[in-house]
Amino acid sequence: MSSSAHGINTIILRLEMDKELVTFGQVATAINEAGGDIIAIDVNQSTKTMTTRDITIQVGDDAQQALIMHGLLDLPGIRIINVSDQVFLMHLGGKIETHPKMRIKNRADLSRVYTPGVAKVCMAIHDDPLKAHSLTIKRNTVAVVSDGTAVLGLGNIGPEAAMPVMEGKAMLFKQMADVDAFPICLNTQDTEEIIRTVKAIAPAFGGINLEDISSPRCFEIEQRLIEELDIPVFHDDQHGTAVVILAGLINALKIVDKKIEDCKIVICGIGAAGIACTKMLLTAGAVNVIGVDRAGAIVAGDYDTNSVFGQYAAMTNPYLTQGDLHQVIEDADVFIGVSGPNVLHVEDVQRMAKDPIVFAMANPTPEIAPELAEPFVRVMATGRSDYPNQINNVLCFPGLFRGVLDCRASRITEGMKLAASHAIASAVSDEELNEQYIIPSVFHNEVAARVRDAVIHAAIEDGVARRRRRLETMIGTAYMDPTSD
Numbered sequence: 495m496s497s498s499a500h501g502i503n504t505i506i507l508r509l510e511m512d513k514e515l516v517t518f519g520q521v522a523t524a525i526n527e528a529g530g531d532i533i534a535i536d537v538n539q540s541t542k543t544m545t546t547r548d549i550t551i552q553v554g555d556d557a558q559q560a561l562i563m564h565g566l567l568d569l570p571g572i573r574i575i576n577v578s579d580q581v582f583l584m585h586l587g588g589k590i591e592t593h594p595k596m597r598i599k600n601r602a603d604l605s606r607v608y609t610p611g612v613a614k615v616c617m618a619i620h621d622d623p624l625k626a627h628s629l630t631i632k633r634n635t636v637a638v639v640s641d642g643t644a645v646l647g648l649g650n651i652g653p654e655a656a657m658p659v660m661e662g663k664a665m666l667f668k669q670m671a672d673v674d675a676f677p678i679c680l681n682t683q684d685t686e687e688i689i690r691t692v693k694a695i696a697p698a699f700g701g702i703n704l705e706d707i708s709s710p711r712c713f714e715i716e717q718r719l720i721e722e723l724d725i726p727v728f729h730d731d732q733h734g735t736a737v738v739i740l741a742g743l744i745n746a747l748k749i750v751d752k753k754i755e756d757c758k759i760v761i762c763g764i765g766a767a768g769i770a771c772t773k774m775l776l777t778a779g780a781v782n783v784i785g786v787d788r789a790g791a792i793v794a795g796d797y798d799t800n801s802v803f804g805q806y807a808a809m810t811n812p813y814l815t816q817g818d819l820h821q822v823i824e825d826a827d828v829f830i831g832v833s834g835p836n837v838l839h840v841e842d843v844q845r846m847a848k849d850p851i852v853f854a855m856a857n858p859t860p861e862i863a864p865e866l867a868e869p870f871v872r873v874m875a876t877g878r879s880d881y882p883n884q885i886n887n888v889l890c891f892p893g894l895f896r897g898v899l900d901c902r903a904s905r906i907t908e909g910m911k912l913a914a915s916h917a918i919a920s921a922v923s924d925e926e927l928n929e930q931y932i933i934p935s936v937f938h939n940e941v942a943a944r945v946r947d948a949v950i951h952a953a954i955e956d957g958v959a960r961r962r963r964r965l966e967t968m969i970g971t972a973y974m975d976p977t978s979d
């Protein structure tokens with residue numbers, strides 16, 4: 495599936511046109527009739543008989559792109575020389591690179607940043623390993639680790655194919671919160687080997703962000719790494735997503751004037767994101783949460799109590815509601831989808847309670863297309879950037895890790911996650927809050943700083959902040975003071 499299958503995209507067509515057989519007007523009409531929007535035209539080459547033009551076109555999806563191509567090929571005297579897709583162009587050669595902080599101008603500099611000078615620094619860290627936090631990049635680094643088993647909603651596509659997502663996460667870490675993140679895609683899907691490998695690379699990092707590792711392996715991998723490492727480990731798809739969902743729900747419930755404890759909440763997709771989201775909503779006061787996976791509602795008694803679904807059933811579905819998604823959705827106040835594409839139907843949404851809230855967060859294709867659901871819901875959100883109300887873990891992980899690195903937290907507590915949710919929700923003021931704006935934009939310039947401050951505050955309260963300098967003075971300061979310890 496190409497990326498243009500997932501939203502508006504821009505393509506550039508290089509067309510060779512025989513001037514005697516076809517006019518540019520005919521070309522433009524063919525593109526417009528197929529639904530394409532021409533946004534730029536460049537003449538690349540022109541002779542008496544032939545002209546080559548680059549035509550930049552906005553297209554809705556792959557089907558529309560194919561329609562445009564067919565329309566053009568139906569014209570006489572047209573040859574399509576090349577099609578370039580902006581999404582692919584932006585990925586050429588990867589999306590990130592490393593930069594040195596200073597230039598080595600001469601031998602004296604060389605002898606300081608490298609041998610022999612560097613040896614002094616090595617030995618200082620050898621004598622006091624904590625100095626690695628102030629004398630190496632560890633102070634500001636996060637490893638974004640994936641095994642490629644649950645990449646977005648694309649499934650087990652392997653480590654190479656996971657790289658573009660992990661590079662994207664690294665870009666976001668840097669741009670949103672000045673964290674230096676490294677995409678690390680492992681060529682193993684074995685739980686023990688992943689744990690061993692992450693532990694082995696940990697010395698270079700101040701934190702570990704696990705990404706797109708499928709459930710249930712992700713639970714053990716995260717738990718073991720939390721126990722066995724002295725830096726924070728956070729599975730973004732579980733907790734980052736849960737933090738942002740709760741933030742969105744806090745604000746959406748204000749709009750519909752309902753209390754979380756009174757709501758029937760259906761969560762579809764009881765994997766990494768679904769389980770963490772459930773736990774967070776229960777902590778926030780939800781009572782009637784019903785989880786639905788491929789085999790229908792998860793009900794106590796149907797599963798071994800030690801299994802993942804057995805443990806899930808024990809904390810949810812108090813009224814033992816049974817059935818598939820289309821049955822369970824009846825009278826639900828809230829639907830949260832973290833499963834796969836198009837599992838929720840318009841008829842389901844129509845049977846929800848008054849003022850339904852639908853968060854269809856499967857990426858890249860949501861559980862229901864907003865165009866279909868919107869006429870029947872009060873608040874609609876997706877995980878995507880091309881619709882309003884983007885509920886995406888990018889609102890959490892940059893600011894959260896910024897806070898964690900700045901206060902050198904030993905781990906990430908429930909209190910820190912809850913604080914992050916409230917910080918994100920608070921970035922939408924009461925005056926701004928409306929059906930189309932329940933969650934701040936990913937580009938809201940205060941979100942990462944708010945999350946960072948709230949996380950540091952909670953880390954101090956929970957006793958997990960290890961920074962030696964007076965921690966209180968960090969809140970509200972500029973990011974990271976490199977001279978302080």
Ligand SMILES: NC(=O)C1=CN([C@@H]2O[C@H](COP(=O)(O)OP(=O)(O)OC[C@H]3O[C@@H](n4cnc5c(N)ncnc54)[C@H](O)[C@@H]3O)[C@@H](O)[C@H]2O)C=CC1
Pocket residue numbers: 644645646647648706707708709730731732735762763764765766767768786787788789831832833834837855856857858876877878885886887888
């Ligand atoms: N918007 C956001 O920030 C985020 C969105 N997601 C999306 O949520 C989805 C799940 O992600 P993870 O929890 O990491 O994956 P996962 O693989 O851990 O869990 C997915 C779960 O959904 C279930 N599922 C799949 N198709 C289903 C269907 N038709 N009906 C019911 N259940 C179904 C699977 O059995 C599995 O239990 C993906 O599409 C992912 O892109 C995940 C994390 C963040």
Ligand SMILES: CC(=O)C(=O)O
Pocket residue numbers: 645646647706730731857877886887888
């Ligand atoms: C956003 C994200 O992390 C996911 O869809 O997996």
Ligand SMILES: [Mg+2]
Pocket residue numbers: 646705706730731
């Ligand atoms: Mg993810």
